[in-house]
Amino acid sequence: MTAININKTVKTTCPYCGVGCGVLATPQPDGSVSIKGDPDHPSNFGRLCSKGSALGETLSLDDRLLYPEIGGKRSNWDSALDLVAEKFSDAIQEHGPDSVAFYVSGQILTEDYYVANKLMKGFIGSANIDTNSRLCMASSVAGHKRAFGADTVPGTYEDLELADLVVLVGSNLAWCHPVLFQRLETAKVSNPGMRIVVIDPRQTATCAIADLHLALKPDTDVALFNGLLAFLAESYSTNDRYINSFTEGFEEAIQKAGPCEIGHVAEKTGLSRQDIALFYKMVAGTEKTVTVYSQGVNQSVVGTDKVNAIINTHLATGRIGKPGMGPFSVTGQPNAMGGREVGGLANMLAGHMALENPQHREIVQEFWKSPLVADKQGLKAVELFQAVKAGKIKALWIMATSPVDSLPDADGVAEALKECPFVVVSEVTKSADTVAYADVLLPAAAWGEKDGTVTNSERRISRQRQFLDHPGEVKADWWQIAEVARKMGFGEAFSYLRPGEIFKEHAALSDYRNSGSRDFDIGAYKGVSDEGYQDLTPFQWPQQVDANPSETRFFSEGDFFTKGRKGQFVPVSYQAPRKLERAYPFILNTGRVRDQWHTMTRTGKTARLVSHIAEPFAEIHPEDADQLGINAADIVEVKSPFGKVLVRALVTERVREGEVYVPMHWTDQFASRARIDAVVGPETDPSSGQPGSKFTPVSVSKKSMDWFGFAVLKHKPAEFPGDYWVLAPVSGGYRLEFAGQGDPNFNAIASVEGTDTADCMRVEDTTAGWSRRAFWKDDLLEAAIFISKNPVEVSRQWACGLLSSDPMSKKQRFQILAGRAPADRPDPGAIVCSCFQVGCNQISEAVKNGADSVQKVGTELKAGTNCGSCRSEIQSQLDDLLKEAMHDADLAQAG
Ligand SMILES: Nc1nc2c(c(=O)[nH]1)N[C@H]1C(S)=C(S)[C@@H](COP(=O)(O)OP(=O)(O)OC[C@H]3O[C@@H](n4cnc5c(=O)[nH]c(N)nc54)[C@H](O)[C@@H]3O)O[C@H]1N2
Numbered sequence: 001m002t003a004i005n006i007n008k009t010v011k012t013t014c015p016y017c018g019v020g021c022g023v024l025a026t027p028q029p030d031g032s033v034s035i036k037g038d039p040d041h042p043s044n045f046g047r048l049c050s051k052g053s054a055l056g057e058t059l060s061l062d063d064r065l066l067y068p069e070i071g072g073k074r075s076n077w078d079s080a081l082d083l084v085a086e087k088f089s090d091a092i093q094e095h096g097p098d099s100v101a102f103y104v105s106g107q108i109l110t111e112d113y114y115v116a117n118k119l120m121k122g123f124i125g126s127a128n129i130d131t132n133s134r135l136c137m138a139s140s141v142a143g144h145k146r147a148f149g150a151d152t153v154p155g156t157y158e159d160l161e162l163a164d165l166v167v168l169v170g171s172n173l174a175w176c177h178p179v180l181f182q183r184l185e186t187a188k189v190s191n192p193g194m195r196i197v198v199i200d201p202r203q204t205a206t207c208a209i210a211d212l213h214l215a216l217k218p219d220t221d222v223a224l225f226n227g228l229l230a231f232l233a234e235s236y237s238t239n240d241r242y243i244n245s246f247t248e249g250f251e252e253a254i255q256k257a258g259p260c261e262i263g264h265v266a267e268k269t270g271l272s273r274q275d276i277a278l279f280y281k282m283v284a285g286t287e288k289t290v291t292v293y294s295q296g297v298n299q300s301v302v303g304t305d306k307v308n309a310i311i312n313t314h315l316a317t318g319r320i321g322k323p324g325m326g327p328f329s330v331t332g333q334p335n336a337m338g339g340r341e342v343g344g345l346a347n348m349l350a351g352h353m354a355l356e357n358p359q360h361r362e363i364v365q366e367f368w369k370s371p372l373v374a375d376k377q378g379l380k381a382v383e384l385f386q387a388v389k390a391g392k393i394k395a396l397w398i399m400a401t402s403p404v405d406s407l408p409d410a411d412g413v414a415e416a417l418k419e420c421p422f423v424v425v426s427e428v429t430k431s432a433d434t435v436a437y438a439d440v441l442l443p444a445a446a447w448g449e450k451d452g453t454v455t456n457s458e459r460r461i462s463r464q465r466q467f468l469d470h471p472g473e474v475k476a477d478w479w480q481i482a483e484v485a486r487k488m489g490f491g492e493a494f495s496y497l498r499p500g501e502i503f504k505e506h507a508a509l510s511d512y513r514n515s516g517s518r519d520f521d522i523g524a525y526k527g528v529s530d531e532g533y534q535d536l537t538p539f540q541w542p543q544q545v546d547a548n549p550s551e552t553r554f555f556s557e558g559d560f561f562t563k564g565r566k567g568q569f570v571p572v573s574y575q576a577p578r579k580l581e582r583a584y585p586f587i588l589n590t591g592r593v594r595d596q597w598h599t600m601t602r603t604g605k606t607a608r609l610v611s612h613i614a615e616p617f618a619e620i621h622p623e624d625a626d627q628l629g630i631n632a633a634d635i636v637e638v639k640s641p642f643g644k645v646l647v648r649a650l651v652t653e654r655v656r657e658g659e660v661y662v663p664m665h666w667t668d669q670f671a672s673r674a675r676i677d678a679v680v681g682p683e684t685d686p687s688s689g690q691p692g693s694k695f696t697p698v699s700v701s702k703k704s705m706d707w708f709g710f711a712v713l714k715h716k717p718a719e720f721p722g723d724y725w726v727l728a729p730v731s732g733g734y735r736l737e738f739a740g741q742g743d744p745n746f747n748a749i750a751s752v753e754g755t756d757t758a759d760c761m762r763v764e765d766t767t768a769g770w771s772r773r774a775f776w777k778d779d780l781l782e783a784a785i786f787i788s789k790n791p792v793e794v795s796r797q798w799a800c801g802l803l804s805s806d807p808m809s810k811k812q813r814f815q816i817l818a819g820r821a822p823a824d825r826p827d828p829g830a831i832v833c834s835c836f837q838v839g840c841n842q843i844s845e846a847v848k849n850g851a852d853s854v855q856k857v858g859t860e861l862k863a864g865t866n867c868g869s870c871r872s873e874i875q876s877q878l879d880d881l882l883k884e885a886m887h888d889a890d891l892a893q894a895g
Pocket residue numbers: 017018136169170171172173175176177199200201202204217218219220221294295296297331332333589590591592593594595596597598694
């Protein structure tokens with residue numbers, strides 16, 4: 001990569017989560033890029049989490065896709081785009097506009113998204129454009145539209161700080177929106193009266209801050225919130241003025257919810273009556289309540305009902321759009337919100353207009369001067385890939401998402417792509433699983449190379465700015481789409497030269513024939529100059545022409561976007577989750593880990609981020625593990641009728657009995673078989689079309705392995721030994737976990753070594769079933785391989801440091817074969833703080849020596865003092881250790 005301007009600091013926005021933190025990127029003379037939080041950005045005020053701080057380490061070009069390819073061979077832009085335009089045009093001509101589709105992503109910029117949506121809905125004339133936001137935000141969108149008449153997020157981040165009660169439903173905020181979580185942590189310190197409730201079947205890192213954790217049974221949230229609605233009504237805690245003046249449907253909703261019978265709620269949710277009563281009283285008695293919700297709510301076959309059950313409680317109390325109050329759906333991806341603004345979902349239209357509204361269609365068509373506008377919903381993600389499989393889609397363009405990893409029934413999706421006559425993939429990397437299915441591969445400009453805007457969870461629009469030159473022949477996504485549109489004969493409407501022109505058009509459409517009828521209005525920016533766009537500072541919408549509202553919250557005094565401008569209570573009834581069959585007796589829950597982003601194409605490149613959790617796992621309750629004969633670190637198979645994975649068992653009380661949790665991140669690039677979406681079923685919510693990615697009936701069994709291996713390797717192996725393997729980068733090379741059945745195949749393992757010219761040392765005891773080998777070249781370690789009958793007990797932290805060591809003495813060589821860190825360098829244990837590489841053993845040691853707060857641990861070890869993402873984990877470790885110490889003291893006293 002080459003910088004545009006060395007030493008010049010550029011203000012941009014983080015490309016990961018929906019918090020939307022401002023970043024200062026400064027290319028350095030040595031070719032690296034220094035990354036800092038932007039102190040002036042109103043989302044993060046200078047903070048960055050572990051992923052944001054490591055952005056500089058993800059910019060290398062080693063795996064980048066740099067040139068267009070046709071059929072796996074290097075081509076050029078003209079030929080590649082001619083072919084795309086031709087195939088799309090042919091399909092449309094022969095089979096009609098609904099025979100083609102785009103599948104895009106909340107990780108493209110608003111400008112990219114706007115152009116893709118315009119081409120499909122206004123010029124091709126189909127609404128077959130859907131996005132990975134279907135897997136993410138669709139239930140929130142549907143719930144908002146039902147309640148508010150528009151997809152409006154009423155509140156702001158500040159509300160979390162101003163609240164006296166924050167309820168986090170299906171949100172692991174500490175790991176998934178870390179900087180917002182840190183703002184909440186800080187607010188709690190200055191407002192000790194603040195209460196935090198976490199509603200999540202699992203005990204997550206977020207629970208470290210919770211006053212109450214409600215570990216409910218999966219998919220029983222509607223029962224809990226319907227009970228709350230009834231409780232609010234019965235305890236006279238509703239706001240009758242708000243209900244009467246600004247809403248409709250209260251009576252029906254109350255009727256549907258039924259009387260508040262805490263016993264029944266307890267039965268359905270599996271929670272204790274005391275906890276439920278405590279929660280209900282807290283909400284009833286706290287005016288300033290914010291309910292934050294995320295994928296535990298959205299990714300469910302009853303996701304939209306969950307959203308409305310939550311919103312109903314806020315409408316009933318009038319706690320909405322006021323400082324410190326409101327329902328708050330946090331977005332996942334950096335531009336999930338921008339995608340919604342441009343109407344990037346198959347059932348939406350541009351500028352927050354509705355596809356099913358003839359007047360809206362007319363407005364959009366008139367503004368675009370387009371020949372037509374799609375007048376019926378397109379295929380939603382899961383349906384779309386089913387249609388691909390059924391042969392109904394003849395040409396498909398995938399952009400900035402990896403459906404063979406992230407869609408449910410992912411193996412089915414891969415099959416579908418194999419059969420699709422023409423697949424285009426726009427990507428930044430060659431190593432994404434979906435790349436293998438492309439007929440045409442288009443190299444896209446990555447973060448740092450591209451230019452445009454994104455909108456975060458609180459409707460704040462910020463610039464992503466370019467500070468690196470385009471490597472190879474990469475091009476921005478908007479350019480690729482506009483160029484194809486031109487080649488398809490729509491040149492006039494797609495004559496953009498710069499992203500700023502697209503932004504201006506998007507702003508103008510938001511204001512076109514609006515006059516307050518639509519929530520999304522950034523008309524104030526419709527005349528923005530090139531310089532103005534270049535210098536754009538973060539702002540929240542709405543921003544109407546001539547009005548510069550300082551108040552950007554919605555609905556404090558009603559004025560919803562429904563026909564009669566009234567907010568709608570949506571009566572929802574609890575539906576019991578489906579019964580588990582004998583063959584699949586566990587509920588599979590899936591989600592994220594702290595330091596990885598989705599399919600790991602960027603965060604999986606940095607040793608620092610991988611050090612937190614280097615292997616896919618299944619969290620399983622000790623009782624279940626016991627019954628299944630599963631021990632810690634065994635390999636387990638998690639299987640459904642759709643597919644299976646092999647992952648490491650993590651036996652823990654953090655999950656409920658009968659449930660397992662597997663992260664979504666590991667792909668075929670990093671593991672033998674860990675694509676969890678191959679297991680997840682494709683059932684969707686009937687209103688939103690969002691899949692229930694948090695609930696799949698599965699079986700769990702121990703996969704007996706005859707031997708286990710661990711290796712650190714300077715070079716990536718050409719082949720992987722055994723039935724199970726997981727690869728991860730470390731400083732100076734790779735680490736490999738592996739395991740297999742039968743005799744360890746030493747020939748295969750030799751292929752891992754890949755170093756016939758190196759010096760080799762080995763010790764082994766084949767009867768006891770272990771072997772250790774190490775290889776050196778010029779006294780530098782090339783590879784160290786440990787094999788044993790049981791999971792290898794070598795300190796991973798120590799071993800991973802070996803590749804970057806200096807030339808080794810004899811003594812050091814023997815230490816490697818002994819498989820042990822020298823006594824003067826104790827094993828730091830599993831890494832908790834990835835910034836300073838501090839492990840759990842070090843933290844325990846510090847606590848034993850008197851560090852009794854996160855702050856003191858920080859002073860002692862620096863852990864948690866940079867990005868702060870690990871502070872909640874340090875807190876939980878501290879809580880556990882202090883509990884243990886107290887228990888020991890009690891025992892001592894009793895004895
Ligand atoms: N580190 C990291 N951060 C990320 C991302 C990432 O990949 N890595 N991705 C970003 C994206 S795109 C998104 S969408 C967000 C997601 O952010 P979150 O939604 O916070 O993350 P998840 O881990 O998907 O799921 C949240 C929780 O839902 C719980 N859950 C499961 N079933 C239920 C249920 O029935 N009811 C309730 N109440 N809870 C349930 C799970 O146990 C899990 O802890 O994160 C964003 N931030």
